[in-house]
Amino acid sequence: MASSIIATNSSANACTHGFIKASCSDCNLKGLCLPIALDIGDIERVDKIIQRSRPLQSGDHLYRTGDPFRSIYAVRSGSIKTYLVDENGIEQVTGFFLPGEVLGFDGVANHKHACNVVALETSSVCEIPFEKLEELSLQIHTLQHHMFQLMGQQIESDHQMMLTLSKKNAEGRIATLLLSLSKRYARRNLSPNAMRLPMSRMDMGNFLGLTIETVSRTLSRLHKEDVISVDGREIVLKNHERLDELCHLLQ
Amino acid sequence: MASSIIATNSSANACTHGFIKASCSDCNLKGLCLPIALDIGDIERVDKIIQRSRPLQSGDHLYRTGDPFRSIYAVRSGSIKTYLVDENGIEQVTGFFLPGEVLGFDGVANHKHACNVVALETSSVCEIPFEKLEELSLQIHTLQHHMFQLMGQQIESDHQMMLTLSKKNAEGRIATLLLSLSKRYARRNLSPNAMRLPMSRMDMGNFLGLTIETVSRTLSRLHKEDVISVDGREIVLKNHERLDELCHLLQ
DNA sequence: ATGTTGACTTGATTTACAGCAAAAAGGCGC
């Protein structure tokens, strides 16, 4: 959904003192998240403000609606779901975030977070205190520009999602999500065809505005038609062109 | 949908030389768009980079998908629609922008605009060259913060829209739009109850993921139930609580 | 006044997906 700002090596491990040894400069995700033009010195300045805490377990919340906004987060490993809960308890999954992607921009506007964020599996994140990031952005203009770009990307992808929810049928919505995940795997040099979905059918359906039954039926049909293969959360994309067609099919 | 950054008096007129006499400091919309904390001197620095051109006529495009990204725009008067067109010609209205609101953040990410922007009626905008705005934002930290806030607001409202499209029925979608417009009129000290819709049924339907027939039928039903009164584009909200209920009704 | 055009409304019918229910398949502790 979004690309990332700053993230450290996904092979980073907790050390004996309970914090994480890692740095942006030797993180294999930095190409996804830091401005490419940033020089070594500036990377280190960014690196200094980043906090790396112990991993989240599946189901752990990173923050909740109403929490004071202090930081944005880059996903280092695992996967993360963001969701709104409105007054009457209606839930809406607003995004899935994979390693190298940045979340937390809800909250910038009102100094309070506007959604809930939960780990879908064991995941680790880099926490970037926003005030310090703003200070640095005043000094490093490529960093400021990059921040604008990240937020702009989020806006663009949200608009695409509005189109998906408003205009596509069930097959188109599923195909759109699968291709989005595929592209994001490819960016990390992982296979764009074989993947394990990080989210449940429930989460997929909620995100796409469909019931779990429709998600399940649609996946089954696509399997039967040999467009994909489905085995629980293991998915293989077998016919990208057909998926593309489904994405753009007029209703 | 968004609040604005910088906008000048809506009573501004074209002068004989073909440009517009106006300035941020005497604009009655500046409270909506400029950071409140900005001092007079800084307002003038912002004012200097703003370009005010002659008004757009209904149907005029401000920019189109693929155009090089140079500026963002604050609406000064009238109303503006943004919309995506995907590869197969599916259109999705992504937002309506009223005086005091800022648009154009699509385009930040890729230096190319990612949507189309068209005037729904005679409208005027303040054009703010983005590079210059970035430069100023490096110097005026409240301005940088404000830019982040504006983009954050856009993201939040887009997420709300995802919930609307994904979870609400036709009545809930219509009610949500009407209340949103009402709140935005109220911010400008206009009546929150009586309003003239700036957009056609077609645009409403496209934005909300409904056909024009459903929009029309739903408005008629709400009229019959005395929740609103409808006369073409003239709408009066007669029962805000009921509209609120409809917004949050689970399916 | 009269025809023309485009925007909107209303009615009848169809359909994609929701909702309900029950069975199948994992996952996990013991």
Place this chain on the structure above:
DNA sequence: GCGCCTTTTTGCTGTAAATCAAGTCAACAT
């Protein structure tokens, strides 16, 4: 292995909104 619980799948039925098809209405030109 075996029960327990959750997730997913599959079948059947109902419904909200789409689609198709006329109409109405207002603006505007002839």
